[in-house]
Structures are given as C-alpha cells and as structure tokens.
Amino acid sequence: MKRTEQQNRALYLWLELVAQTLRENGQDMQTVLKHAKVSIMPTKESVKVMIFRPIMEAMFSKKSTTELSKQQEIDKVVDVITRHFGERGISIPPFPSIENKD
Numbered sequence: 855m856k857r858t859e860q861q862n863r864a865l866y867l868w869l870e871l872v873a874q875t876l877r878e879n880g881q882d883m884q885t886v887l888k889h890a891k892v893s894i895m896p897t898k899e900s901v902k903v904m905i906f907r908p909i910m911e912a913m914f915s916k917k918s919t920t921e922l923s924k925q926q927e928i929d930k931v932v933d934v935i936t937r938h939f940g941e942r943g944i945s946i947p948p949f950p951s952i953e954n955k956d
Contacts, residue, residue, distance in 0.1 A: 864950040865919065865928060869906065870898040871947040872935070879944050909934050 873896035876886060883894040883904055894900055902919070909931050910916055922928050929949065936946045 861928070866898060867950050868932065868947070869901045871950075872905075873897050873901045875944065875946055876901070876939075881944070905935060906931060 876882075876896040881896065883896055883900055884892060886896070887904055894904075906919070910919065910922065910927070913931060913934070914922065914927055916922060916927075919928075922931075932949050936948075939946045
C-alpha cells in the first residue's frame with residue numbers, strides 16, 4: 855500500500871526536523887557519517903539522501919521513498935535512525951502524526 859499525500863508530507867517534515875536537530879547539536883554530515891568526505895550542514899535533502907535512503911535500501915531493497923509503505927517500512931527506518939542517534943545522545947523528534955501534533 856502506497857503512502858498518502860499526508861504521510862508523504864509527514865516524512866519530509868520529519869526529515870527537516872532531523873536535520874534541524876542535528877544542526878542544533880553541532881553535527882554536520884561528516885561528523886554523522888564516517889564516509890562523508892566534506893563538511894555538509896544537515897538539510898532535509900542530505901538527511902534523506904545520506905541517512906534515510908541507504909538504510910531504506912539496506913532494509914527493503916527499495917530505491918525510492920515513494921516505494922515505501924508508511925506503517926510497515928517508513929516506521930522501521932525511522933526507528934533505526936532514532937535509535938542510532940539516541941545511542942549517541944541526540945534525541946530525534948518523533949515522526950509527525952495527528953497524535954503528537956503541536
């Protein structure tokens with residue numbers, strides 16, 4: 855089942871929130887990723903391309919976020935990313951939902 859437009863917007867909002875959190879914690883993509891060769895400030899797009907997409911491809915062998923389903927797959931990738939940064943003392947915001955909407 856493909857994700858809805860609302861779920862798509864939530865994914866991109868979450869990617870921006872992750873980038874903002876990393877910037878606020880003084881993290882650049884070179885610090886976050888050992889394979890990054892240059893210092894790149896986290897953006898929604900860099901988080902998607904350099905963090906989210908490689909995890910998605912490793913877990914589900916899918917090349918595009920448009921191929922992911924919300925409940926089964928996006929949530930699992932989000933959990934991996936959240937756990938990874940949590941182990942490093944960086945609290946990643948929860949995935950946007952109606953329940954945690956502020």
